[in-house]
Amino acid sequence: MLTMPVTETQWSATEEKIAKAAFDTAYRREVESMMAEVKRQAETAASPDELWKLHDFLSARRHDLDGKYDFRDSMLIFVFAQLIKEGWLEIGELEGLSRDKIAKIKALTIM
Amino acid sequence: MLTMPVTETQWSATEEKIAKAAFDTAYRREVESMMAEVKRQAETAASPDELWKLHDFLSARRHDLDGKYDFRDSMLIFVFAQLIKEGWLEIGELEGLSRDKIAKIKALTIM
Numbered sequence: 001m002l003t004m005p006v007t008e009t010q011w012s013a014t015e016e017k018i019a020k021a022a023f024d025t026a027y028r029r030e031v032e033s034m035m036a037e038v039k040r041q042a043e044t045a046a047s048p049d050e051l052w053k054l055h056d057f058l059s060a061r062r063h064d065l066d067g068k069y070d071f072r073d074s075m076l077i078f079v080f081a082q083l084i085k086e087g088w089l090e091i092g093e094l095e096g097l098s099r100d101k102i103a104k105i106k107a108l109t110i111m
Numbered sequence: 112m113l114t115m116p117v118t119e120t121q122w123s124a125t126e127e128k129i130a131k132a133a134f135d136t137a138y139r140r141e142v143e144s145m146m147a148e149v150k151r152q153a154e155t156a157a158s159p160d161e162l163w164k165l166h167d168f169l170s171a172r173r174h175d176l177d178g179k180y181d182f183r184d185s186m187l188i189f190v191f192a193q194l195i196k197e198g199w200l201e202i203g204e205l206e207g208l209s210r211d212k213i214a215k216i217k218a219l220t221i222m
Contacts, residue, residue, distance in 0.1 A: 031159050031162075034162065035156060035162060038153050038156070038162060038165070039153050039154065039156070041153075042149050042150050042152075042153030042154070043150065043153070043154070045146060045149070045150070048142050048176075051142075051145070051146060051149060051169065051173075052169075052173060054149070054169065055166070055169040055170065055173055058162065058163075058165065058166040058169065059166065059170075062162075062163060062166055065159075
């Protein structure tokens with residue numbers, strides 16, 4: 001996660017709604033993907049080592065998700081850029097945000 | 112796990128073999144039971160919360176097993192008593208150990 005200072009960004013009520021929907025969509029997709037992987041690993045596990053591997057996987061994903069899905073206004077631009085880079089969201093799903101925000105998000109996705 | 116000082120106990124080669132077999136049997140049973148529970152939880156999980164519950168379960172079981180299966184001579188009497196109390200082993204599966212050891216293990220199981 002980037003730690004550079006964030007310029008103050010205003011979000012209108014409409015933008016907040018669009019952002020929340022996109023945020024929830026990405027979260028749902030990522031959780032579904034993780035869920036499928038957990039079920040696959042659990043189903044095929046045949047030894048303690050494979051259970052501990054599943055445990056390590058869950059620890060890492062939980063930590064990652066806890067940190068990543070940060071809905072504070074000041075973080076959203078970065079969160080969306082990361083979600084797009086990781087494939088959980090498409091830029092088109094943020095339609096309705098100001099040009100300025102879209103431009104910032106696009107710029108961050110190529111970094 | 113009890114932390115009282117342990118009296119020095121000698122284990123013959125035969126006893127070591129019996130102990131190792133019983134130890135492995137209990138471990139296999141406990142892991143199989145845990146594996147079944149993990150598979151059940153993973154299969155029925157339908158939300159992130161249920162995945163985190165599975166994660167918590169694995170964390171606790173891993174920690175518990177790491178601490179419990181201690182094959183040091185000085186700990187075996189306590190380990191066997193605990194495994195019997197928890198139902199992973201029966202006292203009869205320790206047949207061949209000295210009367211003294213069996214008596215100590217039995218005494219600990221009623222504490």
